[in-house]
Amino acid sequence: MLRLIYNGTVVNEGRVYHGYVVLNDDVIAQVEAGDPGRDVMEHAYECINVKGAYIMPGVIDDHVHFREPGMTHKADIASESRAAVAGGVTSYMDMPNNTPPTTTIDRLEAKYAKAAQVSPANYSFYIGATNTNLDTLEQVDYTQVCGVKAFLGTSTGGMLLSDPEVARRLLSDLGTIIAVHSEDESIINANRKHYVSQYGQDLPLSFHEKIRSAEACYESTRRITELARECGGRLHVLHVTTARELPLIDGHHVTGEATVAHLLFSDDDYARLGNRIKCNPAVKTAADREALRQAVIEGRLQVIGTDHAPHLPAEKQGGCLKAASGMPMVQFSLVAMLTLFRPELVVARMCHGPASLYHIEGRGYLRRGCKADLAIVAPEPWTITDESVISKCHWTPLNGMQVQHRVKMTIVNGQVAYADGKVNEHCRGQRLQFNR
The missing domain is CATH 3.20.20.140 (Metal-dependent hydrolases)
Known part of the structure; x- marks a missing residue:
């Protein structure tokens, strides 16, 4: 099934441009500049408008x-x-x-x-x-x-x-x-x-x-x-x-x-x-x-x-x-x-x-055929605090640091692993493979 992530700023391989990414189950099917055509949107079972956020590799x-x-x-x-x-x-x-x-x-x-x-x-x-x-x-x-x-x-x-x-x-x-x-x-x-x-x-x-x-x-x-x-x-x-x-x-x-x-x-x-x-x-x-x-x-x-x-x-x-x-x-x-x-x-x-x-197989880039691992990062100023820490230790040396971006969504192998401040408890990653 196709998932469309559009109206974003693609950051990949030294370029930053307005564009979109199409996912086909657990892999990337397309990475394109501009806006998706009607045919792309009609074939996607889900269309995610990221409203100008960065679309990055995970x-x-x-x-x-x-x-x-x-x-x-x-x-x-x-x-x-x-x-x-x-x-x-x-x-x-x-x-x-x-x-x-x-x-x-x-x-x-x-x-x-x-x-x-x-x-x-x-x-x-x-x-x-x-x-x-x-x-x-x-x-x-x-x-x-x-x-x-x-x-x-x-x-x-x-x-x-x-x-x-x-x-x-x-x-x-x-x-x-x-x-x-x-x-x-x-x-x-x-x-x-x-x-x-x-x-x-x-x-x-x-x-x-x-x-x-x-x-x-x-x-x-x-x-x-x-x-x-x-x-x-x-x-x-x-x-x-x-x-x-x-x-x-x-x-x-x-x-x-x-x-x-x-x-x-x-x-x-x-x-x-x-x-x-x-x-x-x-x-x-x-x-x-x-x-x-x-x-x-x-x-x-x-x-x-x-x-x-x-x-x-x-x-x-x-x-x-x-x-x-x-x-x-x-x-x-x-x-x-x-x-x-x-x-x-x-x-x-x-x-x-x-x-x-590390010669990781099929990851780290937004390319057709690569695994669909993405981070959606919005230009949203906020302050990191100990209260926002998910780690079991519940503190961070960055407590009080002001940052200008927030991770809005993380996609792992085509699955939404994190969105809107919540981790998807059903998402499971995969063992990395290495071309050696």
Whole structure:
């Protein structure tokens, strides 16, 4: 059956124009400029007048932590995927630092099975790399799995890949994306020991970026990018935070992601927002933030993700060494980025970029034959508040932020997953497929 979405502003593949999109069940049948003819309208079983709103591909978030299994008191696949579709995110890739960690094929497939039951958005899950599970990683079908996640520095969940020979084999043998959290653990530990010896265990938040320093990011990224080029592997550096790292990302063997938090915030915001913006890697200087924004504009960073990582408010209390690192971002990432960048650039980095980089089959673009994943975004000023949060943690670091757009509707595989402030509880996404 045909569904017509018309009288909108199509944002797709570098163009912004008045036009319409026709959906045929779960795929896109037409993307056209202008107004639909009478024949198109007569053949559609539903005609949706979006009244000038943006018609965009659905956002693909390559970096979320939905906390299931093991940490479902703060988030789960059902709650966070509902938040995703409320924000125009139609597909997500979830990280493996769960309890227990997703480092076996059985655990990986258990997450896929749960998502099939509860997720209104499309989904994929990384399998985690450890010092001892390389044989397992070599058995994975990477046409069905987005990639391998390696933590070069510890974060929530405690996973750490520290064996350089395993890292070398990862970047030589697997034929998939190796996505890394890049911080040097030895530098972090030395910094922590230094500041604790001087000031004691109860360090204030201002020490977070001193411990998880720019040097820790740069040295880790320098080593792993050199190894990727030597081995010929496909390395994707997640949440790049420093200007100094940018020349290491060549866009070929090595690609990079900017996150919403590091594009919005700098260390100047710690006094105002405190632990709400405590994350790993730490938010850095205003100069670093400006360099990241420019890298997004120029395409040196190919993807904008969220690193959506919920914690309960009680877990965000305390000083530098106690408060949990991470923040929820998936529900408001699209409208937040539209405050910084032109809509065609936002689509390039949040929709086209992940689809192309991960070789996702049939998604990320408004093209005939692609899956019907769309976000309808209206020019409507409003203020984000904690009360509007769908995530189970029920808070956002963007509380009080004024934005100029609102997601009015999200369509996943031709189904309306979100509209008029409500999630369709019957909508279910699909497992992402990869052309590799």
